[in-house]
Amino acid sequence: MEAIKKEETLSPKLIVSVGPHVKDEETIQRIMWSVSLALLPSSVMAAYYFGPRALAVMIVSILSALGAEAVTQKVMGKPIAISDGSAFLTGLLLSLNLPSGIPLYLPIIGNVVAIVITKQLFGGLGFNVFNPALIGRALLLTSWPRLMTTWYKPVASLTSLDAITTATPLGVIKEAGAVKGMEELLKQFGSISNMYTEMLIGNRAGSLGETSIIALLIGAAFLLYKRYITWHIPFSFLATVAVLSWVVGVKDPVTGNISFFTGDPLLSLLSGGLILGAFFMATDYVTVPVLRRAQIAFGIGCGLLTILIRRFGGYPEGVCYAILLMNCFTPLLDRWFKRRKFGFVKERK
């Protein structure tokens, strides 16, 4: 009697629970807020180059994402989990994918679609098939193509309210063809080295967060260092784009002949939303394959589709659609790259 009583008061020696038994400090919350932190340099650069208007777009976007998440979770009777940072990150990413001059109801609509339809309807965080922010952007681009492709010249002033519309480098190339477009870009930027420098810093027209490559790379380096993302997807993505843009080369607008092995890989890497997409959106844990080899295939697929859409498609920029299309293939990739179990014989029909 005495012994049993003593045993009951002691804490149990053997704890039986369901795996995985990982004891670590990393939580969803921590990762989501860290990724948001990694986007801070880009957000600051966006606010610097595109003025208070950019700040307004970002704030409205984040608030509407948080609001949509809270309302949906309340309606569905789930615990409200806006503090886990995933809705914040979706809102921030969507705003970084928008031009600065859009009316402020666009980010609200985009975020409602992103959070409610793309994420919560499928069961919330962890079950969404597509990257919510990218679906939001694709929907806005389809519904308001004019507003979503009116780009503004960077003003580089925190107080200026002036705005001059212009075309993005990729837009110029799409419009005028590779050869003429390059000449126009050189006229715009002065020299070719100046063009690359300006593109690295972010002094060009484009979506809020995609222009400043340096700021994006700082964030990406932080994520890689903390091992929140691995090299597999971003590097296979970027390498595919670089190699293919060099191989596919430029198309002569008059004759339609493609001169191979003459493309400019650096321009392809620095222009458009490639860096933002490769490091921050193609690495979303939920919507990409789990297996490393499948991730490399995923990155290569993203690169292929990006070049396909940029060079031959109707849109100047293809990163968003490339990632969304590869999101469709995520379950298939995981299935194809599954390692064969040792001693496992394929079932005969």
Add this chain to the structure above:
Amino acid sequence: MLNELGKIFIASALINNFVFTRYLGLCIFFGVSKRMETAVGMSMTFTSVMVISAALSWLVYNLVMLPLGLGFLKIVIFIGIVAAFVQAADTILRKISPGLYYKLGIYLVLITTNCIILAVPVINADEKYNFMQALTMGLGSGAGFSLALIIMASIREKLELADVPKVFQGLPIAFVLTGLIALAFLGFSGLIRL
């Protein structure tokens, strides 16, 4: 020539994908995409039926109907051709491969009245495609439909584990998912101008 055929194939498989941009053939699409196994079987059956029926209707349309001035009857006649062919395939399959028949027999009947199977001969007739172009169109549409089915099946199998709200389980979430995939497929638009 080969370039032209390639364009028709890619256009019918990706850019004008019957499921995601023309919203045709949805009954089979939602019916068989629940399991990967049925989706794969269906895609193979569907593609072969598609190619053969495109060829048959092209022959009948160009060799019989046009000389007789019966072009206005094309919908009725195409339905007849497809139905007769599928019925024949059904009988043959039952004899040759009963296993496959029991798996796909019911879907083979469904194919008879499928809108894509009817749409392809009609498009071929309207576009005045030659025989090879009509065959490529059939093959491309079949490949596009198979791609759609297999993507959908792989995602739906994964969604079985998802915590989808009760009112959206099953078909509703499948419709939402199709809409989202269609949004992604918009990226292919403008890829090829025929």
